[in-house]
Amino acid sequence: MENLEHSIKTLIIECLNLEEIQPEDIDSNASLFVEGLGLDSIDALELGIAIKKKFQVTLNADSRETRDHFSSVKSLARFIASQSD
Amino acid sequence: MNHKPCFVIPDYNHKDAIGRIVAALHQYRLPILIVDDGSEEGTKKVLENLALKEPLIRLFRLDSNQGKGAAVVRGLEEAYAAGFTHALQVDADGQHDISDAGKLLAQSRKFPEAVVCGTPLFDKTIPRGRLYGRYITHFWVWVETLSFDIKDSMCGFRVYPLAPCIELTEKTKLGKGMDFDTDILVRLFWKGISIRNVSTRVVYPEGGTSHFRLFKDNYLISKLHTRLFFGMIMRFPRLLFRRRGKHQEHWSQRSERGSLMGIRFLLTVYRLFGKYIFKIFLVPVISYFFVTGGTARRASIEYLQRIATSADARGLPFAKPTLANSFRHFLSFGNALIDKFSAWQGDIKEQDLDFPNKQEYLDLIAGGQGAVLIGSHHGNLDICRALAEGIQGLKLNVLMFTEHAERFNRVIREVNPDLADDIISISRIGIDTAILLKQKIEQGEYVVIVGDRTSANTPHRTQNAVFLGEQATFAEGPFILASLMQCPVYLIFCLKERGKYRVYFEHFADTIPIPRIHRREALQAIVQRYADALEALCLKTPYMWFNFFDFWKQPVSTVEEKRG
Numbered sequence: 001m002e003n004l005e006h007s008i009k010t011l012i013i014e015c016l017n018l019e020e021i022q023p024e025d026i027d028s029n030a031s032l033f034v035e036g037l038g039l040d041s042i043d044a045l046e047l048g049i050a051i052k053k054k055f056q057v058t059l060n061a062d063s064r065e066t067r068d069h070f071s072s073v074k075s076l077a078r079f080i081a082s083q084s085d
Numbered sequence: 086m087n088h089k090p091c092f093v094i095p096d097y098n099h100k101d102a103i104g105r106i107v108a109a110l111h112q113y114r115l116p117i118l119i120v121d122d123g124s125e126e127g128t129k130k131v132l133e134n135l136a137l138k139e140p141l142i143r144l145f146r147l148d149s150n151q152g153k154g155a156a157v158v159r160g161l162e163e164a165y166a167a168g169f170t171h172a173l174q175v176d177a178d179g180q181h182d183i184s185d186a187g188k189l190l191a192q193s194r195k196f197p198e199a200v201v202c203g204t205p206l207f208d209k210t211i212p213r214g215r216l217y218g219r220y221i222t223h224f225w226v227w228v229e230t231l232s233f234d235i236k237d238s239m240c241g242f243r244v245y246p247l248a249p250c251i252e253l254t255e256k257t258k259l260g261k262g263m264d265f266d267t268d269i270l271v272r273l274f275w276k277g278i279s280i281r282n283v284s285t286r287v288v289y290p291e292g293g294t295s296h297f298r299l300f301k302d303n304y305l306i307s308k309l310h311t312r313l314f315f316g317m318i319m320r321f322p323r324l325l326f327r328r329r330g331k332h333q334e335h336w337s338q339r340s341e342r343g344s345l346m347g348i349r350f351l352l353t354v355y356r357l358f359g360k361y362i363f364k365i366f367l368v369p370v371i372s373y374f375f376v377t378g379g380t381a382r383r384a385s386i387e388y389l390q391r392i393a394t395s396a397d398a399r400g401l402p403f404a405k406p407t408l409a410n411s412f413r414h415f416l417s418f419g420n421a422l423i424d425k426f427s428a429w430q431g432d433i434k435e436q437d438l439d440f441p442n443k444q445e446y447l448d449l450i451a452g453g454q455g456a457v458l459i460g461s462h463h464g465n466l467d468i469c470r471a472l473a474e475g476i477q478g479l480k481l482n483v484l485m486f487t488e489h490a491e492r493f494n495r496v497i498r499e500v501n502p503d504l505a506d507d508i509i510s511i512s513r514i515g516i517d518t519a520i521l522l523k524q525k526i527e528q529g530e531y532v533v534i535v536g537d538r539t540s541a542n543t544p545h546r547t548q549n550a551v552f553l554g555e556q557a558t559f560a561e562g563p564f565i566l567a568s569l570m571q572c573p574v575y576l577i578f579c580l581k582e583r584g585k586y587r588v589y590f591e592h593f594a595d596t597i598p599i600p601r602i603h604r605r606e607a608l609q610a611i612v613q614r615y616a617d618a619l620e621a622l623c624l625k626t627p628y629m630w631f632n633f634f635d636f637w638k639q640p641v642s643t644v645e646e647k648r649g
Contacts, residue, residue, distance in 0.1 A: 040543045
C-alpha cells in the first residue's frame with residue numbers, strides 16, 4: 001500500500017508540475033483540495049485523467065459516493081487497490 | 086408612531102363561524118368592529134345577539150349588500166373616526182387562523198408604517214383551480230408593483246395602518262367586491278407604504294359558504310388587473326426609483342431570490358398561456374430591466390460600440406450604438422428567454438432548425454465517437470437540445486457555470502421530465518468528474534461547455550485573447566478539458582436569424598494537444614481561435630450576445646496565486 005501511495009504522490013507532482021515539492025512532503029491523510037495541496041478544479045481534471053491512464057481506474061457512473069475516494073492520497077490508494085482486486 | 090389597533094370583520098351572510106371567531110378574538114381585548122354587509126335576516130339576528138353578549142363588539146350595518154370591499158372600507162372609516170391607528174381585517178367565513186392574529190399585531194407594532202400581510206400556507210382543502218388562479222394574480226401583482234414585495238395580495242388577514250388607507254379611500258374608488266383585497270394593497274404599495282409578510286395557516290372551511298362567484302368575480306378581477314397594469318405604466322418612473330433605493334440596501338439577497346422566483350413564475354405563465362401572451366408580459370419586464378439595469382445597459386452600449394468599430398474597419402454593415410439599439414439588444418435577450426423555455430419544454434423540434442452541415446454532425450454521431458462541444462453565451466445553446474431529441478442514445482453532459490446547477494436542474498425537470506441531459510456544476514468538479522467524463526466520451530457521449538465565462542472558483546486560470554479589437558479574458562478550463570478528453574472538438578452555436586434557429590456546428594480540432602513546454606503559448610493560440618470564431622458571429626448577429634457585463638474588464642490574469 002505504501003508503494004502505491006508513493007507512486008500516486010509522484011504522479012501528482014509530475015502531472016501538475018509541482019517542482020518544489022517532494023513525495024515525502026505530501027501528507028497521505030491531508031486533503032488534496034482546498035486546504036492541503038490547494039489544488040483547483042482544473043488540477044482535478046488533469047489528475048483524474050492521469051490516474052485513469054496510469055491505474056486503469058473505472059467508475060460506476062450511477063454511484064454518487066465516488067467523491068470520497070478522491071479526497072486524499074490514502075483514500076485514493078485504497079480505491080485503486082480495490083479496483084485491481 | 087402611535088399603535089392603537091382594533092379588528093374589522095366584514096360579514097355577508099356568514100353566521101356559522103362568526104361566533105367562534107369572536108370568541109377566539111376575545112383574548113386580545115381589542116374592540117371588534119363588525120360590518121354587516123346587508124345580510125339576510127338570519128345572519129342579522131346572529132350578529133345582533135352576539136353584539137349584546139360581547140361588549141367588545143361594535144356592530145355597523147349597511148342597508149343593502151354592497152360587497153366585501155365596501156364593507157371593509159366602512160369598517161376602516163369607523164375605526165379611524167373612533168381614534169384607532171391600525172385595523173386587523175379578519176374574514177367572517179372562518180378561514181383565518183385567529184391564533185396568528187398575535188403574530189400579525191406584533192409585527193405591526195414593530196413596523197407601524199407597514200401593512201402586515203398574512204401570506205397563506207394552504208392545506209389540502211384548497212381546490213386546485215383556486216391555487217392556479219392565485220398564481221396568475223401573484224404574477225400580475227408583481228408586474229403591477231414591479232416588485233416581489235407582495236407575496237399574497239388576496240389574503241384578507243392583514244393589519245392596515247389606517248391613516249394612509251383613509252387618505253386612499255377618500256381619493257380613489259377601490260374595488261367593492263372580491264377585487265378589493267388586491268386593489269387596496271397594490272395602491273398602498275404605490276403610495277410608498279412598505280409590506281411585511283407573515284405566514285399563516287388558511288383552511289377552506291368544510292360546508293362553509295364562499296361568496297366567490299366564478300364569472301362575475303373573475304370578470305371583476307380581470308378588470309382590476311387591467312386598471313392596475315395601466316396604473317403601473319403611469320407610475321413607472323417612480324416605482325423604478327423606489328426599487329432602486331431598495332436595491333442598494335440588500336442587493337445580493339434580493340437578486341438571487343428574485344431570479345429563481347422570477348424564472349419559476351415566468352415558466353408558469355409560459356405554460357398556462359403560451360408563447361404569445363408571454364411576449365406581452367415580457368415587454369414591461371424587459372423595459373424595467375433596461376431602465377434600472379444601468380450596468381447592463383452601459384455594457385450593452387459599449388459592446389455595440391465595439392461591434393460598430395470592428396465592423397466599420399472591415400467594411401461590414403453595423404448597427405449604431407444608440408439607446409434604441411441597446412433596447413433592441415435587451416429585447417433580443419427577452420426573446421431568447423422565451424426560446425429557452427420553449428426548448429426546455431420540448432416545443433422546439435428538429436424541423437424548426439436550420440442546420441447547414443447537419444451531415445457532418447450525423448456522421449460524427451454514427452461514428453460512435455464522443456466529442457467535446459464548446460458553445461458560448463452568444464446565441465442560445467439551449468436550442469441545441471432539440472438536436473439531441475430525435476437521436477437515439479445521444480447523451481449530453483452539460484457543464485454549467487452556476488452554483489445553482491442543482492436547483493436549476495430541478496426547475497428544468499419540473500418542466501420536462503424527459504430531458505436526459507446530465508447537468509454538472511463547474512464548482513463540483515473533482516478527480517472523479519474527470520474520470521467519469523472521459524469514460525462517457527469513450528462511450529460516445531458528448532460533453533458541452535461554454536467558452537466565454539470565467540469561473541469564480543479558478544479566477545487565475547485565464548488566457549487573454551484579442552476580441553473585437555481589444556484584449557479580453559477567457560477561461561482556459563474548457564480548452565484544457567477538451568484537450569484532456571483527447572477527442573474531436575466542435576464549436577456549437579444556435580442563432581435566431583429571420584425567425585429560424587440556425588445551428589452553427591464547426592469542426593474546431595481533431596484533438597487539442599497542449600505540450601508541457603510552451604503550454605501557455607499553446608493555450609493562448611487555442612483561446613484566440615475560439616475568440617476569432619466568436620467575433621465572426623458577433624459581427625454577423627450582434628444582438629445575440631448575452632454577456633451583459635463589461636466583458637473586457639474582467640480580472641486579467643497576472644500571477645498564479647493558488648500554487649505554492
